[in-house]
Amino acid sequence: MKTEESTPRWVYVFGIxxxxxxxxxxxxxxxxxxxxxxxx
Amino acid sequence: xxxxxxxxxxxxxxxxxxxxxxxxxxAGFLALAIAGLTSQDVQIxxxxxxxxxxTAWFVIVPLSLASPxxxxxxxxxTTWGLxxxxxxxxxxxxxxxxxxxxxxxLQPIGHLARVVAETTLIRGELGGLRIQLVANAGAAVLAxxxxxxxxxxxxxxxxxxxxxxxxxxxxxxxx
Numbered sequence: 001m002k003t004e005e006s007t008p009r010w011v012y013v014f015g016i017x018x019x020x021x022x023x024x025x026x027x028x029x030x031x032x033x034x035x036x037x038x039x040x
Numbered sequence: 041x042x043x044x045x046x047x048x049x050x051x052x053x054x055x056x057x058x059x060x061x062x063x064x065x066x067a068g069f070l071a072l073a074i075a076g077l078t079s080q081d082v083q084i085x086x087x088x089x090x091x092x093x094x095t096a097w098f099v100i101v102p103l104s105l106a107s108p109x110x111x112x113x114x115x116x117x118t119t120w121g122l123x124x125x126x127x128x129x130x131x132x133x134x135x136x137x138x139x140x141x142x143x144x145x146l147q148p149i150g151h152l153a154r155v156v157a158e159t160t161l162i163r164g165e166l167g168g169l170r171i172q173l174v175a176n177a178g179a180a181v182l183a184x185x186x187x188x189x190x191x192x193x194x195x196x197x198x199x200x201x202x203x204x205x206x207x208x209x210x211x212x213x214x215x
Contacts, residue, residue, distance in 0.1 A: 008197035011126045018133075021179075025141070 043117035051117060059135075062103035063184040066115075069095050070177035076152075086156045092173070093153035096146060104139040108132060115161035124202030131190045138183050145176060150175045 043051065069092055076088035111132060115122040123129055150167055155161065198206065 005198070005200075005203050007193065008126065010195050011130070011197055014130055022137075 043120065048114075048118060051110060051113050055114050057106065057187065058103050058106040058110055059184075062100065062107050063181070064106065065095060065099045065103055066177060066180045066184060069100060070174070070181055073177045074174045077174055084164070085161055089125060089156045089161075091150045093149050096142070096149050100142060101146070104135075104142050108135045108139060120206070123199055124205060125194075125197060126197040127190045127193075127195050129199065131187045134183055134187050138180055140196065141176070142144050142180070145173075149173070 049115045072088045072095065076085050076092070079085050079088070112122065114120070114133070115128050120128055122132060152166065152169060152173070155166065
């Protein structure tokens, strides 16, 4: 049941997007595709 | 620990100035990154990457530190609080993340600037790094636009901590 005190939907949407972006960032760096790799 | 109206206005002016300035500086950084990646003119490529290093160190880094700092002062010095409303917390975490990513990427930006200062970049050289700079600057512009939108719209939603504080304050104020 949705009450006034329940977490709004936009917070879940933001949370999911944030987790995906952070994972993407970490994976890119771990695989050497990030900026630190100086890939040419 | 609520600020006086005069101090609150001063802090708000500083926070808006630093935050919007940060967005504008990153937009300029994105334009330089695109010019550095796509231009055929060697002088433009050189100027773009040298300009990016200067912009990053002397404009973007100070603004990226001043914006969350003044945001912290604003949240803790007003009734909004830092952990009471989701929009304040989300915005703060976003700006902290953007600042950390920026600080991590200063070294590769400096590397590119040193390369163009000493040699001439041939087409496609350091291509991965140059594309990443465009992608990251684009992502940063998007993130800062989202942060600005959150500040203006202030979407509803209090955290469990915010509700607890809200109930506590109501209990205290009721006779």
